[in-house]
Amino acid sequence: MNPKNIELIHRSFEIQAPNFNSASMNFSDKDYLNYILSSVEPCKTDIMLEVAAGTCACGRAFAPLLQTVVCLDTTAAMLQVGKQAAQDSHLTNMVFVKGNAEELPFLDDSFDILFSRLAFHHFTDTENVFREMVRVLKPGGKFVFIDMEAAEESLRKTEDEIETLRDPSHVKNLSREEMLELFSIYNLSATKCEITEMPTCLNNWLDLTKTPDNIRQTIYDRLTADINGQEKTGFYPYRTDKGICFNHKWVLISGKKPI
Secondary structure, three states, X not given: OOOOOHHHHHHHHHHHHHHOOOOOOOOOOXXXXXXXXXXXXXXXXXXXXXXXXXXXXXXXXXXXXOOEEEEEEOOHHHHHHHHHXXXXXXXXXXXXXXXXXXXXXXXXXXXXXXXXXXXXXHOOOHHHHHHHHHHHEEEEEEEEEEEEEOOOHHHHHHHXXXXXXXXXXXXXXXXXXXXXXXXXXXXXXXXXXXXXXXXXEHHHHHHHOOOOHHHHHHHHHHHHHHHOOOOOOOOOOEEEOXXXXXXXXXXXXXXXXXX
């Protein structure tokens, strides 16, 4: 079952794939990856599935600590970058699968750890994806969810509008309460819920998606107006020596599937 925005996802991440691991972005930030590892506390016998793995930065960080890491993504170009990076690092316990999160090609109760980072804002049916992830997680297994937190209610529509201008495959950010509600619906005990603010440079953010100049200017103008006390965007932008920046709030929620 393909999501409604599948072509937009493929187009967007085929563009992003070559530079997705760039040091100018936060996706491969070593401190944050170490924070994730310490939060999950993996065991050497664990088998993990990373859903919507992208270039598999997290999967590659986990691989030395686990028996097997399976990375699933719908965009072949992203997986190819991850596979090459794994080969370069001599990681031999990784499996790369092209597939959709909406219909995971795995049996029930297959994995010790289910992991997804910065993916749910691209899903048109978040509840279905969450249900699929829970289905393939073993009873007692760990479920680790990371995504950007939505702006407060009055600015959510504006924030999502700007996110979608920059990346048309963006659907919407979830609030922390909506994320936790997914855990509650599927009887997962949320054992941790933490927020990390990730500073992001506007120019780098737009460069990654190769945002067209006219749209780039529109976004720049709207964030500049926000800084100058005009219409709020939900990004809370500020100026630095690198230009306009803002902080994405990454929410990490971990829990366990009932035995």
